[in-house]
Amino acid sequence: MTVNEKKCKGITIVSLNGSLDAASAPGVLNSSSALTDTQSIVIDLSGVDFLDSSGLGCLVGIARKKREQGGDVRLACLNEKLRKVFDITRASRLFDIYDDAEYAAGTAAKK
Amino acid sequence: MKTLIVIREADYGWLTPLFPGVHPLVMPICNKPFIEYLIDFSILAGSTAVRIVSDGPLNDVERYCENGSRWGIDISYASILVDDDLDAVMDKNARYCSEGRMMVTSGFIFISYEKKHELKPFVAMAPAGTLLRGSTGSLLLTGTPENVGEVREPAPCSLVELDSIGSYYRLSTEILNERPSPYVLPGYSNEPDCHIGRNVVTSKGAEIIKPVIIGNNVQIMKGAVVGPFAVIGSNVIVDRESTVSNSMLLDNTYIGENLDIVGRIAYGNILIDPASGVSIAMEDRHLLSGMKRDGIFGLGLFRYLFHAAVSLLFILLLFIPYLLLAPLLKIQGKWKNRTMTFQGVQQGKNVIVVRPSIAGEGVLSGLARSLSLDRFAMLFSALSGRVAVIGSFPVEAGRHQEAATSVLMPGYRPAVFSYAEAEDWPVNAEDSSIVERYYAVHGSPVQDMVLTVKAFLNRIHAQDQP
Structure with a gap:
């Protein structure tokens, strides 16, 4: 699992690439401070297979x-596989899901 | 042009209790799923892509529509939150909506149109804004018109709101009654008002009176009369001497002998009066029954055998600890047997199990809890196939308002251990439901065994935690 970060409109977009599973999930949290601080972020999942x-x-x-500390997480660019997992598990009810990471960052910046 | 179909669970809340387990977008209207009418309309209006957006599950819709190649268009899907307004929906689909003209349907609405009128030029020339509006939904256009010209008034389409079982029934009857029908209806039609599907067997003495639509794999037995104004779904049997008129029989329904079904909707073993919305579930299989039968707790036989074997192993493993600890705790008054009624896999079918509570903080109580002895009696229920060895947290029957809904959720299976207990991360009930749903779809017999052991060990570990 590789984790990349970029800033867009003052909001950090964290791009995850690879498999997000039991093996890689603990490492993801330690790989980027943006995932653990209090700021709102966008997680781009287009590279998660x-x-x-x-x-x-x-x-x-x-x-x-994040929400406990006043921030938020927006998800962006879910591929078909991931979208199905979110749909089946109804985890989609827990997140704002966008089809464009930069647009998601824009809406997060406005709030 | 692209189309965005926005449908929320609140739009079709009235339909779910009447047709449990059927997504409204695949509900048949004259044997054609509702979504197909919307897709047809989108294509006639000039759309090359359709995105279906909902705050509820879309897996049934996706299974039916797939990627839209059947219609020669691209179909995609997206999720929204319950509170999202139309602007938020557009924001979340910004990439999809960014190119040119958009047609947006919102709500559980049916758009009736006239095939003879050209929809495409009308939609292309119409200005941005709301084209049709009702109390529960709307059809609107965004973006600049592709061609500038004179827009014909009124619009060659109208909006029918589907807000009750009565409106659903009326719409089906009207479509059946329209001559010639502006819609492409499924089945072979050699003459107007009569559409018949594949593998329809009509016995000697059976009578079909137009207008009628009959689906695939239907048997109309001797002396039965079907029609007028009958919509018969697929995999239906109308047994001897029965009459079906002004009625809709949905897929997988069996109508027993000597019955008169007049002005009703039948779905499996549920009979609905469209005028009042009252429905009754028939218990007698010889009268009216669903022809689909679930396996043992919704699993295949192989998986059931696997679960039975795992429960037997646990029974053997826990037998001696149970014999030693349970009487001691009973003497101490810390062991209380409770008979509990849980929702079964099928709605209305409850499962009664013994699930003791172990009170107190002592060593014996802790040991009994960590060895899951409170689940020991349930293992026998798993052995007999009434519950699974691993699956969902059992929902108490009639206790929670959500219970009925939970049963309808795909993959609900009351079990001795929950999938959520096999994972470390769930914090609340919502997290647990995510894990249960995930494994209900992605699980396998071997994985079930591994997860059962993991859940058992996690419960031991949980007792060790301060």
Whole structure:
């Protein structure tokens, strides 16, 4: 799992690439301070080709911590596979999901 | 041009209790799923891509529509939140909506149109704004018109709101009654008002009276009369001497002998009066019954055998600890047997199990809890196939308002251990439901066994935590 960061309109877009599963999920949290600080972020999932229950747990955990501290997490660019997992598990009810990461950053910056 | 179809769970809340487990977008209207009418309309209006957006699950819709290649268009799907207004929906689909003209349908609405009138030039020339509006939905256009010209008034289409079972029934009847029908209806039609699907067997003495639509794999037995104004779905049997008129029989329905179904909707074993919205579930299989039968707790036989074997192993493993600890705790008054009624896999079918509570902080209580002895009796229910060894947290029957909905959720299976107990991360009920749903779809017998052991070990570990 590789993690890349970029800034857009003052909001950090964290791009994840690879499999987000039980093996990689713990490492993701340590790979970027943007995932653990209090600022709102956008997580670009276009490069994630596999997501399991632990990966979902990782995303839910990040969102929960951010929201407790006044921040938020927006997800962007889910591919078909991931969208199905979010749909089946109804995890889509927990996130604002955008089809464009930069647009998501723009809306996050406005709030 | 592209089309965005926005449908929210609140739009079709009235429909879910009547047709449990059926997504409204695939509900048949004259044997044609509702979504197909919207897709047809989008194509006639000039759309090359359709995105279906909902705050509810779309997997049934996706299974039916796939990527839209059947219609020669691109179909994609997206999720929104319950509170998202139309602007937020457009924001979340900004990339999709960024190119040119958009047609947006919002709500559980049916758009009726006249095939003879050209929709494409009308939609291309119409100015941006709301084209049709009702109390529960609307059709609007965004972006600049592709061609500038004189827009014909009124619009060659109108909006029918589907807000009750009565409106659904009326719409089906009207479509059946329209001559010639502006819609392409499924089935073979050699003459007007009569559409018949594949593998329809009509016995000697059976009578079909127009207008009628009959689906695939239908048997109309001796002396039965079907029609007028009958919509018969697929995999339906109308048994001897029965009459079906002014009625709709949805897929997988069996109508027993000597019955008169007049002005009703039948779905499996549910009979609905469209005028009042009252529905009854028939228990007698010889009268009216669904022809689809789920396996043992919704699983295949192989998986059931696997679950039974795993529960037997756990029974053998926990038998001696149970014999030693349970009587001691009973004497101490810390072990209380409770008979609980849980929602079964099928709605209305409850499962009664013994699930003791172990009170107190002592060593024996802690040991009994960590060994999951409170689940010991449930293992016998898993052995007999009434519950699974691993699956969902059992939902108490009639206790929670959400119970009925939970049962309808795909993959609900009351079990001794929950998938959520096999994972470390769930914090609340919502997290648990995510994990349960994930494994309900992605699970396998071997994985079930691994997760059962993991759940068992996690419960031991949980007792060790301060």
